[in-house]
Amino acid sequence: MRKLVAFLVNQGANVADAADIAQASMIKAYQRWGEIQHPKPWVYTVAARALVRKISEVREDLFEEVPEPTSLFPRPxxxxxxxxxxxxxxxxxxxxxxxxxxxxxxxxxxxxxxxxxxxxxxxxxxxxxxxxxxxxxxxxxxxxxxxx
The missing domain is CATH 1.10.10.10 (Winged helix-like DNA-binding domain superfamily/Winged helix DNA-binding domain)
Structure with missing residues (x-):
């Protein structure tokens, strides 16, 4: 999950959106596990496409905040x-x-x-x-x- 989130952040997502997209992508992978030939590229492609859809939405972030400790940012x-x-x-x-x-x-x-x-x-x-x-x-x- 962390690597997938980092992949999405590197493409322009904020941490919260990246985490949400990564989670949704992993859920889709779980639901289709029997059909997937190559899981890692499949999940990364699904996540990248979801990010493109998210970016195309018109929404502004007024400022960036230092994230609170989470499982993605565990050490203050x-x-x-x-x-x-x-x-x-x-x-x-x-x-x-x-x-x-x-x-x-x-x-x-x-x-x-x-x-x-x-x-x-x-x-x-x-x-x-x-x-x-x-x-x-x-x-x-x-x-x-x-x-x-």
């Missing part, structure tokens, strides 16, 4: 770690959606060929998007470091 002393993750998310947030999507799948352990199969792209296009995303993210990090 991990706020520094959380802040670092938020900075990484700001870098990812500036990337085009396709590059961010490919990075999220990559961070979740999928190969370019597996990603291509799940999101309906050519493996070479996935590799190209991944390369562009890594370059853009590295440049944003460099700019942030120079600015501080």
């Amino acid at each position: 002393d991990a706020v520094g770690e959380w802040e670092c993750q938020q900075e990484a998310l700001r870098v990812l947030d500036g990337l085009p959606i396709r590059q961010r999507q490919v990075l999220a799948w990559t961070y979740s352990g999928f190969t370019p060929s597996e990603i291509a199969q799940q999101i309906g792209m050519n493996p070479e296009a996935v590799r190209a998007s991944l390369k562009k995303a890594r370059r853009a993210a590295a440049e944003k990090v460099r700019q942030c470091e120079e600015g501080q």
Whole structure:
């Protein structure tokens, strides 16, 4: 669950929405367990599609809060770690959606060929998007470091 939630957060979801989508996706997997050939990619695809539907809804979050301790954020002393993750998310947030999507799948352990199969792209296009995303993210990090 934690990895699935992180995958969704890397694609732009807030923690609460990511947790809800992950839970719903796992429930769907349980309901169709006998039909699923490859559970991990199936669940990640279902979750990614649910996130796209959620993002397309018009709703504003007025501000981000430091999350209260939950099973997803169990240690109150991990706020520094959380802040670092938020900075990484700001870098990812500036990337085009396709590059961010490919990075999220990559961070979740999928190969370019597996990603291509799940999101309906050519493996070479996935590799190209991944390369562009890594370059853009590295440049944003460099700019942030120079600015501080």
